[in-house]
Amino acid sequence: GSKIHASCKKTYWDKIAKKVPVGVWRNIENFSVTNPGATYRPTNHQYKLNFIYGTDITPSTLQNDSMFLSLVDFQTIQQGVEDENIFIESLAQFMQLTKIGDGTILDAKLATKRFRVHVRVKDCTGEAYLMLLDWIAVEVIPENAAALLNGSFDEV
Template sequence: MKVTPLKDVKPYKSGWKVHVKVLHSWKQYNPVHGDTLEMVLSDEAGCKIHASCKRTYMESKGRLLPVGAWRHIQNFTLSPSTGMYRATDHPFKMSIIQNTAITRSPLINEDMFLSLVDFQTVLSGSLKTCFLIDVIGQVVYLGDLETIQVSAKPRMKVEFTLRDMNDARVPCCLWGKFAEILYEGCSKDEEGKPICLIRFAKIGRFRGISLLQYINDLIIKFVRNVL
């Protein structure tokens, strides 16, 4: 079967075949389907789509989709991508089903397929807040790692500010394990000027100011010599 680019897949049939890289995955609880494996996939052109695998198929299908691997995926369903937190801007979401076939690909491509958004665009308020974004910047302010009571449970929180090459600055807030990862990573930076890549961040609004925060799961990496 011919491989179809992700931009061309439509929900009128399930017999598509795509060639994709698993960029990110996480597990979450769905009140209808229970535990699900959520993934962000990208084809070679950089078009990305959100994919979901029910618990029923996690062992047989989900284990064949490790992060970083290229795979051929054939036979899956598509439904409109909606909601407040969308991992990609693709109009449809992929669902792994019983007769989905997943096979290995010999392709080795380390491209991260970033979709970086500049800070001025974030601050302008023009972006749709339902889409998660990628950003990179230097941590120029780091607050304390705080323990906050949320719904009678303690949660870690850290506020910080990222600066880009044009000196535009965006306030950020992370919670839970992500707050600890960010705080510890900044504390270990010997030069005191950590540069941070954050993937799948949520744009929020607080007192009229745009800020970045996390939702569900994200990726934090510390990099060098990019700004």
């Protein structure tokens, strides 16, 4: 994977630093994702993680560095960039699409309405369960979930 800039307040440093050794897979819950800013950018990643008071870091059961999902924008695929790490294939069949989840993400300054879509698909190897988050999927699909489904959740 790629390196990403992460930060936390000095008061949380002792609690968090020992839980995130370099090169070790971890599950991280309750954190914020922001733009890294222009003045100090230790990586060229487009986002920055901010560990907050409620951040929980636990060991990950996933330990295989060759198995990860990295989202690629649609223009890269259209340009035909050959990369063995980019999977370009049609999924055989949509099995089930649940209603778009409606949730509110609270921030200190504002509350933002966000959407998620749970998709169950089946291909030649079996079934897979996917969850598309509108603020991540926009990098792959240039429309948000509500606009993509045109307000109707029974079409797909």
